[in-house]
Amino acid sequence: MASSAHATMYADRFPSAELQQRPADYQLKTWDYDSICSMKQQAQQDHEHSKQSSLQSSLKQKVRRLLLEEEEELATRLIIMDQLQSLGVAYHFEEEIRNILMSMHVHDAHLQLKHDLSSTALLFRMLRGHGISASTDMLIAFRDENGDFKAENPKDIDAFVALHEASYLAFPGEAMLDEARAFAVKKLEELMPSMSTFMGPASQTEIQGDLPLHWRVPRLQATWSLKQHGYNDERNLSMDPSILQLAAVDFNLVQAVHGAELVEVTNWWKETRLGEKLPFARDRLVECFFCAASIAPEPCLAGCREVLAKVGSLIVHLDDVYDLYGTLDELAAFTDVVGRWCEWDDDALLPLPEYMKAMYSAIRSTSMEAADRVMNEQGYDALPLYKKAWHELCKAFLIEAKWQHEGGMPSLEEYLENGWVTSTGPLLLLHAFTMLQQQEQTDSWLRNHEDGDDMVTAYPKLVELCSMIFRLCNDCATHEAESERGEAASAITCRMGGATSKEEARAAVADAIAETWKKVNREVALSSSTGTWSAANRVCVNLVRTIQCIYQDGDSITSPKDSRKRLVMDMLFTPLDLDICGAW
Known part of the structure; x- marks a missing residue:
């Protein structure tokens, strides 16, 4: 039984790391990885877990x-x-x-x-x-x-x-x-x-802002709903008790699964030592796992969560390499190395600085590990797709780096044509799809790869639309900070290229997000009519929901606020008190 004391235990075990000054005023990692790795995953082995699993089965039948x-x-x-x-x-x-x-x-x-x-x-x-x-x-x-x-x-x-x-x-x-x-x-x-009305221990605004239900992260919505129903008897009058009880027990069981996975992913991250080798970059493993668990929360999607968390963490570092640290010549050389997918002893790697070698090594080994998993579980080689997708992202990053170094300002159309790729949505969703066993879509990508087509032209329309919202949300959240750092191009600044004010540009981007959501809705309806793409649709839409959540109140990846850290705590570390929810 989860007592209220037990429910807050994790909060005391994960103090924020001490902040130091960094380039671009980035925070150090906000979680203590040693404490996470020392967590004993007893929740999946002890008597209480067994009781909850048995209770879950019984409640599922009732519901x-x-x-x-x-x-x-x-x-x-x-x-x-x-x-x-x-x-x-x-x-x-x-x-x-x-x-x-x-x-x-x-x-x-x-x-x-x-x-x-x-x-x-x-x-x-x-x-x-x-x-x-x-x-x-x-x-x-x-x-x-x-x-x-x-x-x-x-x-x-x-x-x-x-x-x-x-x-x-x-x-x-x-x-x-x-x-x-x-x-x-x-x-x-x-x-x-x-x-x-009485809103319980936390208001809806604290959880996901004023977003409509369709735009909210389902796992976070469950967190909020459980708190509201658990603390508000009046809300429970219209609900069968077995539904609330099942939800409370299920939340804790799923959280335990996610917790065990987080330990494994954290161990992997520590072994890469990228936090030490690229000390200028944002170290956001826990935030990336939080996003992965928001995009693919169901226990059966463990492989999807793992690859999203790993690739997401690498992307955050890679973004800082291109945005903040690398010279234009170094970035061009790195992009070329990724395009060739060089062996570790290849002479092409020799001119690269050590931090870039470490970055490339982590990308290569992580992709090969994911490809091995796909080969073992599904029988096809996904590595050619991963190689091309990483290269497409690096080429798009390089274009942005040239705009910044040369002081160029692209047109809005030119910026967005490149920007939906640099959102990193395509790369993330490609990795997710290969773990979802979307064989039909993967076969199409493999055929396009053999024909020499760019990955960018081969992505489904839904991937492009969701990635476009990703880009627009990111720009809205990061415009001020990036402008102060001298990073010129964004949807806001490109929109302001004429006589448009910053406020008008922001309003136009918000309208564009809303209109793109309508296109997402239509695309989901069209692809759902075949009945073969439901899991992929859900991951795509959940990616957009997660992005809107983390960028709703500023940039929660670069500078996570206390309110956003509480979301991570609630979803990943703090079990529900089953007494309050009436599950015991």
Whole structure:
């Protein structure tokens, strides 16, 4: 049983490292790696873990029976599925939930809800969120003869919140959903004085800002939802106790899996000694693992988390090599070495400074290790893809370095054409896909590789769109600090190239993010129609959600604030008190 004292134990064991002055005012690593490596993963071996696993199995059966109860009203079944999703346990019931939603779609369930805006909006959001066709015609019943949205009950807060959340599942050109959002916002602003409720130990704003549900990290949303339900009896009245209990037990079990993986990845990082060999670079292993666990949280995706954490940590160092430390000649030589994928004793490595040799060695060995895993588990060689993707990233980094060294300012179009690659989204998602066993997509990439095509032209549209949001979010968060360092090119500065003010440029970039999300929604719907890409879709979308979270309140990779460190603590190190959640 997790006591409140036990729930805060980890916080005392991981003090922030003492800060020292660094180039570009970067912090030293913010976590004590020796303390992490000394963690004894007893949670997966002791009696308590065994009890929780047994309890989880029993609760899953209870919740499954509840979910499949056909006598339940349509609105109630929708609420149950939404609760499972919000609490982070819907992955246990993916097949059941999809079958229920498909049945609702086939039988035009929205016609039974024509006077229930809250349930209709929730159905619309759930259908689109699972890649199932849902027309905006579902909402016509809630518009008047002039086509304006109307409120059957002007004080129905739940209905307006549901409509607002549904509007973020829009496709490009769906003006009705833009109107729905404006209507919902207006009504909620009018009702704001009556909306204050007890928020438990942490407010939603502290967790993921004011992001809509569709843009939030599911694992962090589960953290927040569990805290709210655990501390707020009033919120539990509409929820079957077995759902909350399952969510609490599952959260601790998944956290234990992630904790054991973090120990292994931390040991790997210490063995690379990159923190010592590249002392000018940001050391952000724990933050990178946090991102990996946010992108692919399910226990079965261990390989995906491992490669994302490792590649992410290497990318942070590589970014600082190109942005801060390397001369233009050194960067050109390094890019060439990566393109040749030189052996360690190759003469091409001799001119490189030692820190670059260490960087290249870590990239090469990590990629070869990942490729060996893919070969052993799936039977094909992914190394050619990894080689080309690393080279494409280095070439794109080099272009940015030349802009900076030469004082050039590209056009916005030119900048973004290169920038979605330097976001590093393509490289990260390629590695993730190979661990997801996306054989069809990998075969396509391998064919393109053999034909000599660039990796950039071979990426699926969804990868490009998600990487574009990655780039735009990064630029919004880092513009001020990078401008002070003299790093000129960003979406903000390129947008300001004319007579646009900084505030106008920021607003334009925010609009571009919102419009690109609509394209992401459409692309997910198109690829989901085949039924073969759901895992990859989820990883792509979760990457964007994670990026928006870490850049929501500044740059949480370069300069993580206390609020963001608390997110890491809550998700990776602090188990839930099962007494508070009623699981024991």
